[in-house]
Amino acid sequence: MLVKGPCRVKTIHLLTSYDEGGGRSQQMNALEEIKQSLSNYGVTLNIDFSSSIHDREIRFNNGWMIKIGRGLDYFKKPQGRFSIGYCDFDLRPCHETTVDVFHTKHTKKM
Template sequence: MEKPAVLVLKRAVELDVASRFQESLICYQEGIDLLLQALKATKDETKKAHYREKISSYMSRAEDIKKNLEKEREDGKYHKQIKIEENTKGFSYEKLFYDYLNETVTEVWIEDPYIRQVHQLYNFLRFCEMLIKGPCKVKIIHLLTSYDEGSGKNQQISALQEIEQSLKDYGVILDVSYSSSIHDREIRFNNGWMIKIGRGLDFYKKPQGRFCLGYCDFDLRPCHETTVDVFHAKHTKKT
């Protein structure tokens, strides 16, 4: 486990130096875990002492980063950036949004010009399902999107009306508005968290077939390259 640990921890230090602290913390934690496994596996006392020293050093740095991130979150200065690379997996809506959903979330705003085509409408439906299942107590969802410019306009309106009716069964109001000039993609929760995704909700690749892994579970669906930025409303206010 020593070689994999060295590679992961080297990446952690690189990210740390680049001030990409959230990502570096994840790498530090993974690298420390690999070093602990190496420590348990070796009988060489010299190596054991070396591993313990390294583990202690990396744990100290990881703890400092964790405390700083928590303070930034409390102060509203938190900014997390996730770079989703081409064809990577493991980025379901639950994974991206769950940390920012709690019982104080009752109202959600989605601005996305591309909730038009069938797969995009299903993406929006999946997002709504996540909100219903999550710890939040959402009561109203606002969607600002644009009309389908082709023959799919009636299908788009009909699908959103169906989602609206379905949400009513859960006591949730869907408020849909249309704009021909919208181009930004943004999701906001009334607890102050704001998430900007370069591709909006539509960053998943088309599955190879209806009976392929990833068709239902978005954690198994390959992604297009995009960037996710997470802010708190306090951080975006002018001082």
């Protein structure tokens, strides 16, 4: 979404928790791949981890904040390599979740 259209976002701050159950190296590899891919488009991804949060949040340097209830894996897996949506996430069904979008000028710091 950030790189498909005109965009002024240069930095993303991702605050998430470590993957439980031994998937930490896979998680780190996936996040590093996303970080590198975004950098090819001039977007910096900063990743921080917290052991006390449940929801994940994405903070943009323009004041917008997005909280996603189930994390970043809200797309369902396709039925197979030749299924509609295999290559285009716009055509994939999603898991039920909540997405909250805030601007920092409308939130209180605690």
